[in-house]
Amino acid sequence: MKIKKYEGPEIDLPRLMLQVKHDLGDDALIKKQTYKKGGLLGIGGTRWVRIYASVEEKPTTNGEDRTSAEKKMNFDPPRRFTTDELKVESPLMISIDDSPAIKTIMEELKTLRHAVDDIKRKEDRKESEKEKEEAVNILDKPLPGWFEYLRKLLEKNGMSRETARSLAEGVIEITPAAERDDFDRIKERFVEYMLSLIVKERDMSAEEADEKRVIILIGPTGVGKTTTLAKLAANFALLEEKSVSLITADTYRIAAIDQLRTFAQIINLPLDVVFSPFELKKAVNSQVDKDVVLVDTAGRSPLDEEKMTELAELLKEEIGAEVHLVLSATTKTVDLKAISKRFKSAGYDHLILSKIDETVTYGPLIEFLLDEEIPLSYLTNGQNVPDDIIFASERDLIELIAKRSLEGAK
Ligand SMILES: Nc1nc2c(ncn2[C@@H]2O[C@H](COP(=O)(O)OP(=O)(O)OP(=O)(O)O)[C@@H](O)[C@H]2O)c(=O)[nH]1
Numbered sequence: 001m002k003i004k005k006y007e008g009p010e011i012d013l014p015r016l017m018l019q020v021k022h023d024l025g026d027d028a029l030i031k032k033q034t035y036k037k038g039g040l041l042g043i044g045g046t047r048w049v050r051i052y053a054s055v056e057e058k059p060t061t062n063g064e065d066r067t068s069a070e071k072k073m074n075f076d077p078p079r080r081f082t083t084d085e086l087k088v089e090s091p092l093m094i095s096i097d098d099s100p101a102i103k104t105i106m107e108e109l110k111t112l113r114h115a116v117d118d119i120k121r122k123e124d125r126k127e128s129e130k131e132k133e134e135a136v137n138i139l140d141k142p143l144p145g146w147f148e149y150l151r152k153l154l155e156k157n158g159m160s161r162e163t164a165r166s167l168a169e170g171v172i173e174i175t176p177a178a179e180r181d182d183f184d185r186i187k188e189r190f191v192e193y194m195l196s197l198i199v200k201e202r203d204m205s206a207e208e209a210d211e212k213r214v215i216i217l218i219g220p221t222g223v224g225k226t227t228t229l230a231k232l233a234a235n236f237a238l239l240e241e242k243s244v245s246l247i248t249a250d251t252y253r254i255a256a257i258d259q260l261r262t263f264a265q266i267i268n269l270p271l272d273v274v275f276s277p278f279e280l281k282k283a284v285n286s287q288v289d290k291d292v293v294l295v296d297t298a299g300r301s302p303l304d305e306e307k308m309t310e311l312a313e314l315l316k317e318e319i320g321a322e323v324h325l326v327l328s329a330t331t332k333t334v335d336l337k338a339i340s341k342r343f344k345s346a347g348y349d350h351l352i353l354s355k356i357d358e359t360v361t362y363g364p365l366i367e368f369l370l371d372e373e374i375p376l377s378y379l380t381n382g383q384n385v386p387d388d389i390i391f392a393s394e395r396d397l398i399e400l401i402a403k404r405s406l407e408g409a410k
C-alpha cells in the first residue's frame with residue numbers, strides 16, 4: 001500500500017485534493033485531519049488540514065523496479081509545498097479586533113467587568129451602611145453606671161445626643177474610680193468639667209479699675225434689651241451708687257422712647273434720644289462726668305439690625321464701648337448660633353442671656369456656650385426691674401446653667 005501525506009491550510013483543501021487525485025488516482029482512500037496553527041491561547045490562528053491518502057499498489061509485471069513503475073504511473077514523488085503555495089494570511093496579520101472570536105470574548109469580558117464593578121459597589125455600600133449602623137450603635141451603647149443616667153438627663157434637658165454622650169464620656173475621664181458610685185459627686189464633676197470647657201478669661205479691667213463704662217446693648221427684637229438696660233441702670237445707680245446716664249437710639253416707636261423715659265424719670269436718670277451715629281457720639285462724649293453710660297438700640301427689622309450693628313461697631317472702635325449681645329434663653333441652639341453669627345460684625349464682646357426663667361431645659365444653652373467664644377456678662381430671670389438680673393462672675397453664671405442643665409426636666 002502506498003501512503004502519502006499532504007498538508008496545507010484548510011482553504012487550500014480543493015487544491016490538495018486535486019493533488020491527491022493527481023498523485024494517487026481516483027481510487028485513493030483518504031483520511032483527513034484538521035488542526036489549528038498559529039494564534040494565541042487558542043484564539044485566532046488558521047485552520048490547517050492534514051490528508052493521508054493511500055492506494056493499493058499494483059504488482060509490477062515486468063520486474064521493473066519500483067521507481068520505473070512509478071514513472072510509468074506518472075507518479076511524482078511527494079514534495080513540499082512552496083511557501084507561496086501555502087501562503088495564507090498570517091495569523092499575526094489578522095486584526096485581533098476584527099476577529100469575531102475576539103469580539104465575543106471582549107464583549108464577555110466587558111459584561112464580566114460590569115458584573116464585578118456591580119458587586120464591588122454593592123459591597124462598598126454595605127460597608128458604609130455597616131459603618132453608619134456602628135456609629136448609631138455606639139451612640140446607643142450604654143455608658144457605665146451613673147454616667148448613662150447623666151447622659152440621659154442631659155438629653156432630656158434638650159442637649160443633642162452626640163453632645164450629651166461626649167460630655168458624659170468626658171466626665172467619666174475626670175471622675176476617679178472611688179467616686180463613680182456617687183451621683184452627687186458625678187454631678188459636681190460635670191459642673192467642674194463645664195467650667196473648664198466654657199469659662200473664658202473675661203476682661204474685667206474696666207470694672208475693676210472703676211473706669212467710666214459705656215455699655216451698648218444689641219440683639220434681636222423682643223429679647224429684653226430695654227428691660228435689661230433698665231435693670232442695669234437701677235443696679236448701678238441705686239445699689240452701686242454710680243452716676244448713670246441713658247441714651248436710646250431706638251427711635252422706631254414712640255412707645256419705645258416712652259418706655260425708657262418713664263423709667264428714667266422714676267429713678268431720676270438723664271435720658272438722651274439720638275437719631276444718628278453723629279448724635280450718638282456727641283451724646284456719649286457729653287456724658288464724660290458719668291461712671292456708666294447705657295445705650296439702648298432697636299432691632300425690629302434686618303435694616304434696623306444692620307444700622308444698630310454699625311452703630312455698636314462705631315462706638316466700640318471710637319469710644320471703647322462694651323458691646324453686649326442680648327439673646328433669649330428660650331431660643332433653640334441652632335438659632336442662638338445663627339443669631340450670634342449675624343451680630344458678629346458688631347464686634348460684641350459680652351453676652352447676656354435673658355429670660356432664663358422662661359426655660360426649663362438648659363441643655364441648648366450649654367451646647368451654645370460650648371461653641372461661643374464670647375464670655376457671659378449677665379443673666380436675666382424675670383420681668384421685674386431692677387431685681388430680675390443676676391450679677392455674678394462668668395464662672396458663677398456658667399455654674400448655675402450647668403447645674404440647671406441637670407435639674408430641669410426630670
Ligand atoms: N420672663 C422674662 N421676660 C422678660 C425678661 N426680660 C425682658 N422680658 C420681657 O420681654 C418683653 C420684651 O422686653 P423688651 O425689653 O421690650 O425687649 P427689647 O429687646 O427691648 O425689644 P425691642 O426693643 O422691641 O427690640 C417684655 O415683656 C419684658 O418684660 C426676662 O428676663 N424674663
Ligand SMILES: [Mg+2]
Pocket residue numbers: 225226227250256296297298
Ligand atoms: Mg427695646
